[in-house]
Amino acid sequence: MSSPTGPASGLPVRMPRPRQPGRHRRPEPVAAPEGAPALVLAVPGTPGEATRGLAEEVVSIARSELPGLDARIGYLDGDDSEYPTLQSVLARVAEERTARYELAVAAGADVKEPDGPVAVVVPLLAGPDSALLRQVRQAVMESRVAADLADVLGPHPLLAEALHVRLSEAGLARADRARLFTVATAADGIILASVGGEEAVQAAGITGMLLAARLAVPVMAAALDQEGSIASVAEQLRSSGSQQLALAPYLIGPEIDGSLLAAAAEEAGCPASEALGPYPAIGKLALAKYTTALGIAPQPQGAPVR
Secondary structure (H helix, E strand, O other), X not given: OEEOOEEOOOOOOOOOOOOOOXXXXXXXXXXXXXXXXXXXXXXXXXXXXXXXXXXXXXXXXXXXXXXXXXXXXXXXXXXXXXXXXXXXXXXXXXXXXXXXXXXXXXXXXXXXXXXXOOEEEEEOXXXXXXXXXXXXXXXXXXXXXXXXEOOOOOOOHHHHHHHHHHHHHOOOOOOOOOOOOOOOOOOOEEEEEEOOHHXXXXXXXXXXXXXXXXXXXXXXXXXXXXXXXXXXXXXXXXXXXXXXXXXXXXOOOOOOOHHHHHHHHHHHOOOEOXXXXXXXXXXXXXXXXXXXXXXXXXXXXXXXXX
């Protein structure tokens, strides 16, 4: 028989252990500082429903990683109706910050006049593209708003992971090299297709080395916007022993016309995977560029607390 306070048999009662601080305690989520600049995603290419859906998913991922984040989308080739231009988005962010300050002053609050950047502009680009980055810089200058311009998203190990996933989704690579099964259509050589000329090829090559380590097959970068680059790399891979090639776009998606990828795959004589698109790593990397610019370091879930 038990009493209200526990078993009457004299057996020990297991009591809940008080929560102790330590290395493996789940960290408290980090939120965006009050009054922090906005993250403005600079989206290249011709805007449309697919591009908007991709951009919205990227900023949604960033917001979920940093609660309270003010994240917006500005299109390099927008029309200021359905697809706001980067200039107009930056101007709106600046106006809203000024309005908040004026309201606070009118309400008698003891607030400091805002200074520092109004926004951090993050280009939605996997690698460097001088023409597109020049367009981003020009848009920031024309907005006449104090904004910081972050670097492109790559090279980064998370992009190698994303490329691996896209290849596996297309049946061109094993999803996990540790599993003992084969994919009949798995490629034994990968062409990493970038855009942005020689600088982009070199940057893509760094992520390509990480992808090669994951797949245990040779990976070589080529430029979609340099005539003969794709065919030349395909020939190099075949002459070194690779017979079943695959083309992996080192692109988010909106940067180029999708028909160029199809033409490149035909030129190389091989199948292609999809562009990176709104893979979760893209949103996380966009946020990382923002937090690095501001000196914020949100702690990943499960990271030890020190």
